[in-house]
Amino acid sequence: MSSGPLMVEVWMLSVDLLQEQKRSTSNDLMQTVTLIPGDGIGPEISTAVMKIFEAAKAPIRWEERNVTAIKGPGGRWMIPPDAKESMDRSKIGLKGPLKTPIAAGHPSMNLLLRKTFDLYANVRPCVSIEGYKTPYTDVNLVTIRENTEGEYSGIEHVIVDGVVQSIKLITENASRRIAEYAFEYARNNQRSSVTAVHKANIMRMSDGLFLRKCREVAENYKDVKFTEMYLDTVCLNMVQDPTQFDVLVMPNLYGDILSDLCAGLIGGLGVTPSGNIGANGVAIFESVHGTAPDIAGLDLANPTALLLSAVMMLRHMGLHDYGNKIQTACFDTIRDKKVLTKDLGGNSKCSEFTADICRRVQDLD
């Protein structure tokens, strides 16, 4: 009778459920993350990250998507609809490096992603990596950069031949939003102070507005210390003593320069994680280095940047234990110096580096 196939279905369902439970060590629900491997070394480092997450038994289900720009109705460039739908559903994304085409006719993919999901905050935690020596030790700061307006509005005019004006746009809403995010981040990550970086002595109205909003938001977060500092003073002090800074919040251009400066302090873009926070709870974590087409497919790439961004993602999702486990394993591998990729000063392959981290993660269990 009909109970036979029904019994089989029930049996298959229970087997599935059991397998799901086995995959996650605790009773964490599997969360979906949209994975965008990217170009060049993107696919191999994404595979490395997936392997490490599997070894750590993190409750993450990956959904791979491609984001090559397509021309939508009305002639406007947009990302493929299945990628957008996946992101809207999962709210969390991990992205590898994307190629910026020069004469493809469409804007850079990063810009498109930013506009599509209104990624207003770029967060870069810069922590010195023990084992990867740079002249600066004990760096532990976070740069939070406003990502939608400021000097990068792209509004430029040629007034007369030989005279160009670029417009820097600062709005109340964007400034308030980024300040609120900065203080929330400081509170959630047990950070003691937030410093607003500005040049209000010269750009009185624009940076003045940004500062005023930061001050207003600071009133609601009395547990976090708020200071203001000129951009040039920050640069001067940063290269002499980076330990005096904690969380830095700033408009677009200063953020671009300072976040790269801080990345340089800890060893460059190959080891720096980065996260973009958008409206509606969307967050895309990415590696900010290039696609490195010369070593693509040769198993020589360093997955550290993407891995640390994935750790940032785990922390954002509240899975702190997994995040700490994977980060410890990664730092231990680098500190040990036995299996390092070429850019970190070693001679090993990407797969060997990944395997070592996987082994350490499993040992840490």
Place this chain on the structure above:
Amino acid sequence: KIKMCSFVRPFLLSVILTSMFSLLRSDPLLPPSTQQVHRDSLVCASQPPPAQYGGRHTVTLIPGDGIGPELANHVRELFRFCCVPVDFEVVNVDSTMASEDDINNAIMAIRRNGVALKGNLETNHNLPPSYKSRNNLLRTTLDLYANVMHCQSLPGVRTRHRNIDIMIIRENTEGEYSSLEHENVPGVVECLKIITRTKSLRIADYAFRTAREKGRTRVTAVHKANIMKLGDGLFLECCKEVASGYPEITFDSMIVDNTTMQLVSRPQQFDVMVMPNLYGNVVSNVCAGLVGGPGLVPGANYGEDYAVFETGTRNTGKSIANTNTANPTAMLLASCLLLDHLKLHAYANMIRRAILSTVTETRLHTADLGGQGSTSEVVQSIMKVKNFTVTF
């Protein structure tokens, strides 16, 4: 007849002695210094010689705020001790006053004398936009278009990076510092960044001319033309145009965020750098931090007709004012640049040698260099170091 003899001989003697003295005073008779290493003088061919009366130069001195007044006093003390033929015309500018009379007086004094030594004037950024930055006003009114900062690693100062020798040439009058802002809609502020072809060509030409005169081999233009395509694109185009006229000098360009990253990892790769105003601010502060801090690097602002010298990173040092802990090196080296500009090279080199030998003495380091010395100790030591005899 006997009376006339007794009168004439001393008179003739005094005339001969005075003329010998004035000949000694004017530098062309003195042998040029063999130590070319730390010479930072650059004379624009088009600049007229500064005011000179009776063999003595008059220089405008604007003490400024914070540590400015005490450092200005040390400069005067040192010049008096070394018998430098410079008289300072002190013009005080009160930066708390809303009226611009003080700064206009200072500008007039600089127009009169042609040269100035200046401390930084504080700008209260909580005041409304009608109150403009006094420093910026001075620079734009006198059209001091080139800000030159030479960052060199000093032997006695311990820093994370060694062998740095970067010359930063920054456009000083336009770019983001145009102070043109408006609020069309409440809550939306627009700030204009102006880049013009004439000024970009001018600063690029200055950079290449300086590189050629100092025997430098490479000029790097710092920009963000991938984002600000028209503005920084125009700046880059002008630099390329000027570079074609200087084939012996290598020209390359670098995006500003990559530049800061390279500066903190491998600063030895840079030689001469030229850039618009805001990036110049960032890069010069990063470089000053790399060689030891704001207390060590002097800065110079050159225009067609005027030159103003100050500390490189333009800090008021409000928190350490009147505590006798400020590092006088930057201001004193700036005064040496001033002397070079006035063509008093022997005095300049003498004082510079004394300053640099004092800086290598670690027990005299001030707090910013990690020591416990006081400003007056440093200045006293500089005065003791060399026998201040003008040899010929």
